[in-house]
Amino acid sequence: MSISNIRKSAFENLTLIELEGEIDARTAPQFEQAILSEIETGKYYIVVGCEKLTYISSAGLGVFMSFIEEIRELGGDIKIFGMQPELKEIVETLGFSDIYDIVDDLSMAIQSFKELSIRKV
């Protein structure tokens, strides 16, 4: 069965959202809500951890797409890390890596945010 577990934690000045299990048309609204609540509370630096994510459909990928413009307009970003190779291959084929930073681990995602902050200064 599809199991989706979404955990949120504050990390330095970032929000870490960890996805677990499968994100499909049934479970994507939970993910959407998780990001939406961050935007609503003024948190625009979001890291999405995919190390335990075993599957994501267009409904889940669409969540990234729905918010990225808004978050960037607000000065933030969404960084993605830890995606399994077969999922990463698919999202790269779609062109996701041209739009999003998809990095290997959390430390690289944090570093990527630090570079974003430096660019803004």
Next chain:
Amino acid sequence: MAIVESTFTLSIPSSVENLAMVRDFIRRVCEQAGFEKGDITKLTMAVDEACTNIVEHAYGHDKTKDVMVRAIYDEEQIRVELIDTGQGFDPTLVQPQSLEELVNKRKAGGLGIRLIRSLVDEVRYEVLPGNKNELHLTKKIPKTNKPQA
């Protein structure tokens, strides 16, 4: 020598709650057909997208309707046939849009069609007598892989 086909069929009520069941079904057939992990994920994702379209658009989440998923494989390929009697939709007629266009329009819906096209070798759609819509998704089995006996 005659080509031996193996056919498997799953019928589900039209609800997103049942998509995981479809994915499990496709994964099992792919494993038996000799697909490797990457190709299993690709075909599973393409079928999931097509099934989601049927549940959400062809049937408008009407759980009293059924989606039939038939998977047929031989030594060369796996063909998955998705059959419904809802409002017909031919994904092969949709003009492909770039990811940037979809992001700019905040239009996540076009992504599923892009995925289906990019993940399988052939997409074919036809309307059969009795208002049956059939979508065929075909993926070739790499030569190095052999179906399990």
